[in-house]
Amino acid sequence: MHGVMGQSDTVHLVSVLLIGLFLLLVIHLSKPARIHTRRKRIKRRADRELPQHKKRKRKQWTPLKTSLGPELFRVHHRVTEELFQKIHHKIKKHIHKEAKYVRKTCCTGDVSHIDSRARLSMTLKHLGGSRTCDIASFHGVSRQTVGAAIRQTFDAIKREYPISPFPFDDDAKLQELADGFKAKSTAGLFDSVVGVLDGFLLRVGKTCIGNKSGCGDPSKFYCRKKYYALNCQVCCDSNRKITSLSLRSPGAVPDTLAHMKSELYWGIASGKLPARFHFLGDGAYPRSEQMTTPYNRTELRRDVGKAFDNFNYYLSQLRINIECCFGMLVNKFPILESALKTPLLSTAVDTFYVCCIVHNLCIDERLASNSNERYSFPPGKRYTQVAKVRSEMLRSQQDFEYVPLVDEVTAHDFSLGRCRGTQVDTEDLEEDATLSRKEKLVRKISRLGYVRPT
Numbered sequence: 001m002h003g004v005m006g007q008s009d010t011v012h013l014v015s016v017l018l019i020g021l022f023l024l025l026v027i028h029l030s031k032p033a034r035i036h037t038r039r040k041r042i043k044r045r046a047d048r049e050l051p052q053h054k055k056r057k058r059k060q061w062t063p064l065k066t067s068l069g070p071e072l073f074r075v076h077h078r079v080t081e082e083l084f085q086k087i088h089h090k091i092k093k094h095i096h097k098e099a100k101y102v103r104k105t106c107c108t109g110d111v112s113h114i115d116s117r118a119r120l121s122m123t124l125k126h127l128g129g130s131r132t133c134d135i136a137s138f139h140g141v142s143r144q145t146v147g148a149a150i151r152q153t154f155d156a157i158k159r160e161y162p163i164s165p166f167p168f169d170d171d172a173k174l175q176e177l178a179d180g181f182k183a184k185s186t187a188g189l190f191d192s193v194v195g196v197l198d199g200f201l202l203r204v205g206k207t208c209i210g211n212k213s214g215c216g217d218p219s220k221f222y223c224r225k226k227y228y229a230l231n232c233q234v235c236c237d238s239n240r241k242i243t244s245l246s247l248r249s250p251g252a253v254p255d256t257l258a259h260m261k262s263e264l265y266w267g268i269a270s271g272k273l274p275a276r277f278h279f280l281g282d283g284a285y286p287r288s289e290q291m292t293t294p295y296n297r298t299e300l301r302r303d304v305g306k307a308f309d310n311f312n313y314y315l316s317q318l319r320i321n322i323e324c325c326f327g328m329l330v331n332k333f334p335i336l337e338s339a340l341k342t343p344l345l346s347t348a349v350d351t352f353y354v355c356c357i358v359h360n361l362c363i364d365e366r367l368a369s370n371s372n373e374r375y376s377f378p379p380g381k382r383y384t385q386v387a388k389v390r391s392e393m394l395r396s397q398q399d400f401e402y403v404p405l406v407d408e409v410t411a412h413d414f415s416l417g418r419c420r421g422t423q424v425d426t427e428d429l430e431e432d433a434t435l436s437r438k439e440k441l442v443r444k445i446s447r448l449g450y451v452r453p454t
Contacts, residue, residue, distance in 0.1 A: 058140040061115045077124040078332050079358065083365050087157070087358075088120050094156035095119050095149075114145060122146050123153040127355055129334030154350045161357045166195070166235070166244045166264055168272035178277060180238030181318050189314050189445055190280075193292075194273075195243055196236055197264070197281045198322040199255040200329075201229040203339040204348045215345060223251030227339065231258040232352060235279070238318075240325040241363045242356045247349050255284035278437060280319050289437050294319075306451065311442045313452040329359055 065073065065081075074080055079087075096116040118139055125135050126146075136143045167173040174194050181193040201223055209215040209228060221228045229251030235244035246262035259265050259281075267273060268290050278290040287293050294315050295308040303309055330336050333355045340348045435443070 059138075061117045061121070064118075064139075076128065076130075077121060078128045079124060079362060080365065083361060084117075084120070084124070087161075087361065088117055090160045091120070091153065091156035092116050094159065095152050114139075114141065114149065119149040119153050122149045123157075123354075124358075126150050127333045127335050127351070127358070129337070151347070154347075154354050157354050157357055158350065161361065163242060163245050163353075163356060163360070166267060168267050171274065174274065174277055177237050177243075184238050184321070185318055186314055186450060187448065189441070189448070189450065190318055192277050193280055193318055194237075194277045195264075195279045196319055196322040197259065197279055197285060198234060198319075198326070199258060199284070200232040200234050200326055201225060201251055202232050202336070202348065202352050203227055203229050204345070205339045205341050207343050208340065208345050208348055210343075220252045221250040227251075230348065230352075231255070233258050233262045233264070234322065234325065234356075235264060236322050236325045238321060239363055239367060240321055240328060241360050242325065245353070245356055247352065255282075256286060259285055280315065282319065287438075292438055292441070305446070307442050307446045310445050310451050311438075314445060314450065325359075329355060332359060332362070 068076060070081060073084075077084060097113060122135050122139060125138070126132070130138075132143050132146050135146050139146075177194040178192050181196075182188045182191040185191070185193075204221070206218065206228055209218045209221050215221070218228065221230070223229045223231070230247060231249040231251055231253050233244075233246040233249070233255070234242055236242050244262070244264045246258070246264065248261045249258035268279070268288075273290055275289070278292050281291055281293050283293055283296055285291055285293055292315070294312040295303070300308055300312075335351065336355065340351055342348055342351075
């Protein structure tokens, strides 16, 4: 009897323990999972323990520049060594950092910090179209270091080389701009032009204007050319140097409204520009006494004496400077050829702004050295191919023949009385005071006998 009772007590005790374990398991499973878990700290391995392909060697700037040479240096950085040193000397105080200590990293070599010249080199190579991974491999740094160096250098260049506002109050500067355009105009027909305007569509990626960027509606950046862009209003002088820049409108905004947002428009509207000067623009800009635009197709259909067509031709000789300016920008900085891959809209704006600054610095260097041989053809020399067959190979200089320039053709025809421009009489000369600037220019071209070459 006693043995049976002992066995029953044991079975009862075991059942109680099993029930308790079951309840503890249910309670444990019913608890919410812990969100914040402590991460296991991983100790960094020493350089000798890393595989060879994961080691990067941070390179010093002086031997790196010496290995490139002058020509290859210009190909990589899009500027000459002299201009590179000039920019670095000006922005060095903003991007230079002293090495406080030598930290243990996964980099090999004796370089423990990034040189300020290497930071500028990374930025210029980035504007030249190089990928971030290629720049990191070239300098022996990480991609995060490249991005930080580019942002820091952008801020330094914008601070030291800002694009100055248009000189409305400087008569000497305005006359210098007008003289530059007069020298490029045939027979000095346009002698009071101080700038040429047009809009540049800066392509951006959709991530740049997404929800995280705070732009709201991305559709306002979708331009008429079927891609996302910013409408950049640019004004340049006769040397294709940018004198005014406005980055305030998305790509879907037309040039007329984008121009009205610029400081240049409000300077003209408030009467800051002297009455004897004016700008040139295409048909998208509002017509006024200080904004000369070409005649449109409807007006050309009513043009009996071809006076309007002749005006458009000689106007385009100056208006083409802004198109050449855009071509020089894209050619020097291939990063502008495709959409900018950045998550921030401000970074895209800074990229184009810095490209314009470096573009102006390159033009100043060229004008200071008077090295126009590589940028323009000699005056009075233009050739055309003699051979009519395209498949025929060009073998010598004899395959080309000299073709006179437009000025030479016009001057020769005018001396022989072959120009058929609409002549004006004395009554037209008396009415010049009541005519607009555009009508005066049309009659001036007709009076001098200049026509569109055929």
